[in-house]
Amino acid sequence: MTDTKQEADFLIHPENTFLYIWQLFMVALVLFSAISLPLYAVFAKDIPVLLIIIVFLFFCDIFINLRVAVKTKNGFCWETAEILKSYRKGFFIPDMIAALPWWLPVALLFKNEEPGIITRFLFLLPLIKILKIGHYLQVFEKSLTINPTIIRLIKFIVLVGIIAHWLASGWVLIGPVKEGLPADDFSKYIRALYWCITTIATVGYGDISPDLSQNHQIIYTMFSMILGVGIYGYVIGNVASLLANIDVAKANFMRRMEEINSFIKNKKIPLEIAQKILDYYNYLWETQQGGNDSQVMNELPQSLSIEVSMYLNKTIIQKVPFFTKMNEVFIREIIMQLEPLIFLPQDYIVRRGEFGDCMFFLSAGSVDVKGSNGELYATLGEGAFFGEMSLIRGEKRNAYIMAREYCDVYRLTKESFDELRRKYPDFDQQVIETVAERDAMNKKKTEKPAAPVKKQ
The missing domain is CATH 1.10.287.630 (Helix hairpin bin)
Incomplete structure (x- = not known):
């Protein structure tokens, strides 16, 4: 299906930026709902406007999901029937439950009354959308460079916070009311949250406790205790490991x-x-x-490894005179022949008098080119190359090259170089021409003009 057809049908690519932003918005909305809806269910005197907005946005999410192409092994499927089929197998039912105003018929039937227990329970149905938050987070984690252990730790902290908030909201609704304490909504919630924290943390001071004559309060407290023991056990068993694996x-x-x-x-x-x-x-x-860069490169598929190597080294290779006119096929092959090396400060990369069996490309750092008596000829920086003439002719090196600092270099051996010359006649001819040009330049520099003849 062409892009024009996709746009006409209002279909969305799964990697579309709009979809990424919308899913990020959905995560924020679900987390907001997880905090606000329990409070509405406990304290609301009427149908909250924000609840209507939340349900409407959840309904919009269903429409958007029905327009997102389905990713398959062979690419993306843009057929509407297949998109619907895939969505029905996934989160369609939870999304539909979250997007319908189930409380509306009850509210219209008892429109002059304060929301009852059934209506307040129906306020909570959109919270089923929280089942989908894991799917959203998987999408974001693929594009984040944050340590997975830190992400797991953040998710655990958020989960415990939401559970504590829900338990506190439930305690506000069913918990005992003590005389002499502030009766405003905020104070009720703070005392309930205090009870919840002391319960799930297995502290239990006992200053706030269930009314023993109310079975539902006792059952709710026991449930909170069991949940608290589970959270406490998870913390003991995993948080230490999570912290140890952060880096x-x-x-x-x-x-x-x-x-x-x-x-x-x-x-x-x-x-x-x-x-x-x-x-x-x-x-x-x-x-x-x-x-270990070499290990990572070896683990990649060959095509991807070549692509990464091209990105890292193509600029350096193309600076060498006899590589400049070569096509990309040749550049790809020569890049795969490069061997990464590291030299320490004051290390000799090249020594005067040794036979040249390789050339070097300087990826990072700087080197000094020195003569036989230690005199400094030049300083080469990142992107430089050296040793090519000795490599071609097999002659002895005519200078010392010393690392000024830690240097990352790539080495091309004579065997690989000669093999490329045999395989690519155009490259061999380029090498011959480059050597001839250099010889002519060197001869011109060394020739001195003849002294003028004086006339008698």
Whole structure:
């Protein structure tokens, strides 16, 4: 189905920005309803206007859900019948219950009276929409970069808060009224919330307790106690683990550092070398947060791995003169041949006099190019490359290249380079032309003009 047809039918793509914002609004509305509707059910003297608005918005949500394409294994299904079928298997019934004004017939029948117990109960039916909040949150969690443990902790805190609020609202409705205490709605709710917290926290001071002559108060209290014991047990069993796993990467890094320290101690590594080892692992933590980029890339499908590598390295590759005119197929292949390396400050990446069997691309950091006596020729920064001429000719290096700081580089070996020259004749010709141009430039620089002949 074409985009034009989709727009004509008012169909919405599941990844549409409007749908994302609407679902976010629904989460906020459901949470607001979870707080406000119990209060309306307890304290309302008439049909609340906000209740009418909430029900109307829930009905709008049904209409929007009926216009959202269904995601399948082969893409998206835009057929209205399939959308309805999928919705009916999901949250259609809870959404319909939440969106209908069940209290309206009762309110019209007893319009001159204060809402009774049945009407107040019907006020709570839209709360069934809370069953769908988990579905909404799954959508948002996929696009968030927040630690999943933190999300779980926040959801647990919100859940406990809502349960406490509901229990407190119920206690306002059925709990005993003590003489001499403030009788306004706010004071009633605060005392009920105090009773609820002391009950589910298994503290139970006893200053607010059920009337032993009222069975419904006793049953409600026992239910709250059982629920409180369950929450308390969950807290004891899980919160400590949740807190410990808030920063899993940091915990893994600390365990790794313990192993490194043990290795240094057992092998009696000299202090200077030991400090370099520790500095190296601290650098890995600062730049990669304990992750392993190579492992992640190896786990990705080949097509996706190439796409990520292209994004990270294409700019660097295209700065090399004999790569500039090559097509994207060639660039993709050469990028997959690159080997990531890390060099410490003052490390020699290239040494004068050694045979060149690779070239380097500087991804991060800076290096110094030095002569045989330590004189500084140049300083290269991020995006630079070096070692290409020795790689082509197999000659000895003519300079030292030393890391000024921690450097992330990519290495291209001579074997990979020569293989590319064999596979791509255009590239081989580009290399030959580039070498010839450089030789001509170097010859021109070294030639001195002949001294003028003096006339006798």
